[in-house]
Amino acid sequence: MTELENYIKSYFGITNQNLDKITSLFNESELKKGEYYTKSGQYCEKLSFVKSGYIRLFAKANDKEVTQWIAAKGHFLTELYSFNFKQRARWNIQALTDCELYIINKENYVLLNNIVPNWAEIEKQFMASCFIQLEDRIFSHLSLNAEERYHQFFENNKELFNQVPLQYLASMLGMSPETFSRIRNKKNS
Numbered sequence: 001m002t003e004l005e006n007y008i009k010s011y012f013g014i015t016n017q018n019l020d021k022i023t024s025l026f027n028e029s030e031l032k033k034g035e036y037y038t039k040s041g042q043y044c045e046k047l048s049f050v051k052s053g054y055i056r057l058f059a060k061a062n063d064k065e066v067t068q069w070i071a072a073k074g075h076f077l078t079e080l081y082s083f084n085f086k087q088r089a090r091w092n093i094q095a096l097t098d099c100e101l102y103i104i105n106k107e108n109y110v111l112l113n114n115i116v117p118n119w120a121e122i123e124k125q126f127m128a129s130c131f132i133q134l135e136d137r138i139f140s141h142l143s144l145n146a147e148e149r150y151h152q153f154f155e156n157n158k159e160l161f162n163q164v165p166l167q168y169l170a171s172m173l174g175m176s177p178e179t180f181s182r183i184r185n186k187k188n189s
Contacts, residue, residue: 004049004102007074012122021115025108029101031055037077037093044079044089045106053099054163057091058171067171070096070164077101096164146175150183 005023008014014022026049031037037055038044050071057069057079068091071077079089083106112119140149153173154161160169170180 002102003051003074007049012126014116014122018116022112023102025111025115026102026104029103031095031099031101033095033098035095037095038079038082038089039092040090041088042082043086044082044093046103047076047078047083047106047109048101048103050075050077051100051102054096054160055093055099056096056164056168057093058168059091065171067168070160070168070172072160072163096168141174146173146179147183147186149173149175150180151187154187 002023004026005019008022009016009019028051029048031053037048040059050073052073055071055077056067057071057077058065058067060066077093079091079093081087081091082089112123116122140152144152150173153169166180166184167177170177173180175183
């Protein structure tokens with residue numbers, strides 16, 4: 001069973017019969033380090049599951065880049081605004097490492113409603129879970145100081161600290177690279 005099949009079966013509780021139908025709509029693809037999945041201003045007509053690698057979602061604001069998220073193995077990835085509402089993407093999505101993906105295009109994604117009888121409910125639960133993660137991130141930005149945010153993020157994402165440039169993690173946590181380094185050095189001493 002592939003990583004995608006394992007995730008769909010365990011997370012969504014899909015039967016084996018529907019699992020084969022769903023995964024047949026995905027294609028395996030590679031994204032090389034530095035390549036863009038999509039750029040702001042383009043249309044994103046695909047949703048992917050990360051089999052391996054790290055991908056950064058970011059935007060350019062004034063003269064700096066702001067990292068929204070780092071997608072890693074086992075995460076779904078898309079530019080949600082563009083994918084759901086057929087609008088131009090607001091975020092750039094770029095591979096930080098060589099990546100392997102399972103990709104479903106928008107046309108096939110729409111077919112899921114016909115294949116899985118309760119797909120609308122499954123999708124709703126998945127979106128609610130994503131929304132809760134977003135709420136948790138917002139809450140931590142509003143209620144925790146930089147050091148507390150760093151420690152909380154580190155405890156939940158240790159693998160990123162050896163794989164992703166630290167300035168991207170700092171940006172994701174809403175702090176300068178200097179503050180991030182100071183906290184990291186204090187933690188390591």
